[in-house]
Amino acid sequence: MKTEQSNPPPQESESVNGKSRRFGFDQPWLIVAGTVGLAGILYLGLDYVVQAFSHETTDDAFIEAHIVSVSPKISGQVAAVHVVDNQLVKQGDLLTEIDPRDYEIRLSQKNASADTTKANFKTVLSLLELMNAKVKTAQASASQAHAQADASAATARRAELDFKRAQELIKTSAISQQEFDAAQAAGKEAGANLKAAEQNAVMEDSKVVESTAQWNAAQSSVDLAQAQIKQSETEIQAADLDLSYTKISAPCDGRVTRKAVETGNYVQVGQPLLAIVSPGVWVVGNFKETQLTHMRPGQPVDVDIEALDKPHFHAHVESIQSGSGARFSLMPPENAVGNFVKVVQRVPVKIVFDEPPAANAVIGPGMSVAPSVRVGNDLLPRWAVALVAALLAVIAAFVFKRAVAKFNHRSQPSVP
DSSP: OOOOOOOOOSSEEEOTTSOOEEEOTTOHHHHHHHHHHHHHHHHHHHHHHHHHHHEEEOSOEEEEEEEEEEOOSSOEEEEEEOOOTTOEEOTTOEEEEEOOHHHHHHHHHHHHHHHHHHHHHHHHHHHHHHHHHHHHHHHHHHHHHHHHHHHHHHHHHHHHHHHHHHHHHHHTTOSOHHHHHHHHHHHHHHHHHHHHHHHHHHHHHHHHHHHHHHHHHHHHHHHHHHHHHHHHHHHHHHHHHHHHTTEEEOSSSEEEESOOOOTTOEEOTTOOOEEEEEEEEEEEEEEEGGGOSSOOTTOEEEEEETTSSOSOEEEEEEEEOSSOTGGGSSSOOOTTSSOOOOOOOEEEEEEEESSOOOTTSOOOTTOBEEEEEEOSOOSSOHHHHHHHHHHHHHHHHHHHHHHHHHHHHHHSOOOO
8 A cells, every 4th residue: 555745845855764855956946946045146346446446435525516505794783584494596596685874874974074075176167267357356466567667668778868868968067957857756666666666576477376376275175075965975885785785695505504683683794594515516525645646636436416316427547635634734744843644645536526416406515325436447338237147147056966966876765
């Protein structure tokens, strides 16, 4: 009578007498699955090795961007705030308003002062014109006085000559005593008239000097008034500029961050109100100095941003800082004193995106990234790495299948 035996499990089974064991790992589906899994593991391992020889990576890398701090140029009470935290703004958008009434009054005062200065300028300009007319009149009077003096000098010269002739003639009784006395009197009169004409000419010259001095004073007053007009115009421009500063606009495109102003606050000149982070971002990777041997500007970079799902962003090395980060810190190390311990320094490398992330992407300065700089040619392309991994996996599966079959063959019990 035959006894029924249960089927052996797929992994292993024992013989009836319990002396032999058979492994069932040679099942086709199991070998195919193992081959695929081994090929994937080999591909990841080989790709890591290949990338290690041609790429330089670092975890000490962060997003950087231009951060513009917005501060008021005047002091005053905040009348309105038109933005909220993390709001996207465009260049020229109104951010905050300061109460403009004080600055409007100041501008009105400067305008009134400018009007007064202009009226004063007109007055001194009229005075200058009057002084100009006086100078011309004095010069004309002086010219007339000099002409009269010249005429008097000619008359006095003729009277003097007549008197000398009369003196000669009186000796010979050619003329009467009366004629002689008349010639003498005429000479004295002509001399007196000459002195009077000369004194009048001197007086008229002094009037010319006096009127010229008055004209110079009037001209100085005009120059002063013109300077006051320019000063008042400058003060108006300054007051108008201060009034324009009551409206604070966005200096660039970006997002509002660190907002620290509310309606009703009294703000001072230079007080930080908020910051705007520009949309243009880049990466600063702090590589070890030993990683810079073959690193050059222009080399391609794959950037992984931990906050985004996209696996890689394509970028390139723009520049390498001329010096380590520690050397440009607030308190650089002084290695010439005390004990020295050598530490591998890190050097900042600026990496620029070939295609910047989308504007709605949630990234900003300080966020962590993982750049991988290609500093040399790959030993094998990725398709070759995949092919080698597949071949190795197939060979390993073939060897494993042969080993399992050989083991199972040896484990078969002998049949009597």
